[in-house]
Amino acid sequence: MAKKSTDRIKARRPVAARNKPAPRAKLRLVKPVHKDRVLITGAAGFLGSHLCDRFLKEGFHVIGMDNLITGSLKNIEHLFKREDFEFYHHDVTKFVHVPGDLRYILHFASPASPIDYEKIPIQTLKVGSLGTHNLLGLARVKKARILVASTSEVYGDPKVHPQDESYWGHVNPIGKRSMYDESKRFQEALTMAYHTYHGLETRMVRIFNTYGPRMRLNDGRVVPAFMGQALRGEDLTIFGKGDQTRSFCYVDDLIEGIYRLLLSDYAGPVNIGNPKEVTIKQFAQEILKLTRTDQKLIYKPLPSDDPMQRQPDITLAKKLLKWQPKVDRAEGMKRTYAYFKSLSKAELNEKEHFSFEKYARK
Numbered sequence: 149m150a151k152k153s154t155d156r157i158k159a160r161r162p163v164a165a166r167n168k169p170a171p172r173a174k175l176r177l178v179k180p181v182h183k184d185r186v187l188i189t190g191a192a193g194f195l196g197s198h199l200c201d202r203f204l205k206e207g208f209h210v211i212g213m214d215n216l217i218t219g220s221l222k223n224i225e226h227l228f229k230r231e232d233f234e235f236y237h238h239d240v241t242k243f244v245h246v247p248g249d250l251r252y253i254l255h256f257a258s259p260a261s262p263i264d265y266e267k268i269p270i271q272t273l274k275v276g277s278l279g280t281h282n283l284l285g286l287a288r289v290k291k292a293r294i295l296v297a298s299t300s301e302v303y304g305d306p307k308v309h310p311q312d313e314s315y316w317g318h319v320n321p322i323g324k325r326s327m328y329d330e331s332k333r334f335q336e337a338l339t340m341a342y343h344t345y346h347g348l349e350t351r352m353v354r355i356f357n358t359y360g361p362r363m364r365l366n367d368g369r370v371v372p373a374f375m376g377q378a379l380r381g382e383d384l385t386i387f388g389k390g391d392q393t394r395s396f397c398y399v400d401d402l403i404e405g406i407y408r409l410l411l412s413d414y415a416g417p418v419n420i421g422n423p424k425e426v427t428i429k430q431f432a433q434e435i436l437k438l439t440r441t442d443q444k445l446i447y448k449p450l451p452s453d454d455p456m457q458r459q460p461d462i463t464l465a466k467k468l469l470k471w472q473p474k475v476d477r478a479e480g481m482k483r484t485y486a487y488f489k490s491l492s493k494a495e496l497n498e499k500e501h502f503s504f505e506k507y508a509r510k
């Protein structure tokens with residue numbers, strides 16, 4: 149009869165060894181190594197690259213996919229030597245094929261800043277609609293669970309404050325942000341239809357303003373814009389009077405919330421963000437203090453459809469996922485500043501917003 153494992157533990161050590169201290173077992177933090185494969189679209193982007201890091205750390209085999217319009221290989225080049233990471237240069241609005249099994253799909257491919265989606269409006273609409281459709285189809289074939297990245301933009305310029313998941317939003321369907329907002333709203337509707345009609349396991353995260361290392365310097369969003377301006381010695385451009393508010397979440401907190409949501413059993417949309425609200429003017433002043441620069445604040449016209457206030461109600465995430473943000477703005481901005489400071493002079497002065505033209509010429 150095979151010995152029980154407890155018998156082995158109880159077995160006596162040889163007499164000669166009994167007087168010596170028992171060798172101490174080496175303390176090792178055991179990584180859960182498993183073969184589950186996860187597909188992350190938008191892998192070379194800000195959030196996608198952090199998701200790749202997180203899933204690799206959890207022991208998954210990660211397949212990253214990106215068409216590199218707004219993403220950058222620099223965000224994932226540290227992963228290229230790993231055997232548990234693969235990268236596909238592919239546009240998800242075209243048929244998506246991935247050989248082998250998939251346990252999870254995380255759909256994070258999309259331009260995500262107002263100047264991006266104004267410049268590539270049709271691509272933005274397609275990635276949230278056709279791209280999501282392709283990935284939902286892939287999830288069905290692979291019997292995978294899919295989590296799609298939605299956004300606080302589904303609430304538009306909200307009439308309810310703070311925004312909870314039951315609010316339907318106030319969106320201009322043909323406005324300056326409509327290509328992003330409506331493609332994400334369509335994405336939610338399509339994802340929910342796959343859940344109810346096909347019984348697919350789906351998850352939806354509504355992401356509020358998030359910041360941290362690997363944001364693209366020239367993507368026009370307020371954090372990289374102010375950081376770049378401070379580092380180049382330029383004045384900080386405030387749109388409007390700067391009394392519009394945002395609530396900024398540090399990227400590590402967001403990734404933790406997404407990871408927990410994926411593993412939960414809840415198919416409805418869930419807000420993930422940091423409820424701490426700040427006006428853009430106050431935020432600019434905080435950045436001047438942090439960067440110890442004495443530039444001025446200068447005022448530019450407020451872009452149309454720029455939401456006046458935004459703050460997530462995270463009651464649901466707290467209850468469902470036992471999650472809430474841990475990194476406060478001062479600490480998060482310190483880490484983010486360290487990243488932007490580490491960029492080369494050439495990168496700091498890079499004027500090109502993204503490589504769509506290069507991509508389109510191919």
Ligand code: UDP
Pocket residue numbers: 261262357368369370371373374385386387388392394428450451454455
């Ligand atoms: N903003 C600003 N100056 C800039 C860039 C942005 O005042 O150089 C403002 C922008 O008008 C908005 C807020 O900062 O009210 C956040 O803008 P962002 O593009 O980061 O995100 P979103 O508007 O999508 O929340």
